[in-house]
Amino acid sequence: MSEERQQAIARKGQTVGLVIAGTMLLWILANFAGPALGLPGRYALLFDFAALAAMIWAMVNIYQIWQARQADK
Known part of the structure; x- marks a missing residue:
């Protein structure tokens, strides 16, 4: 594997x-701040979905990293 690809x-x-x-x-922070600010529960759901989307993005990228490392072996 080239140094540039590793980086x-x-x-x-x-x-x-x-x-x-x-x-x-x-x-x-959103889960603590939401009730403290008196935000409705639907905002908590919005924060949860945003976090879920970020975690899905991260898992897809972790899989891509794993695939790239497997291809170089």
Whole structure:
């Protein structure tokens, strides 16, 4: 595997890690802030779906990273 390809995979992995961490942090904050601000329950559902979408995106990218590493073996 070339050095450039390894770096691209590493960058993609770092991005996925940041998305997962950021999503969880924002989701937790939204779940605490929503009731404190008096937001209706439908906003909690909106936050949940946004977090779910980010996690699906992360899983797709993790699979792509795995496939790229398998192809280089």
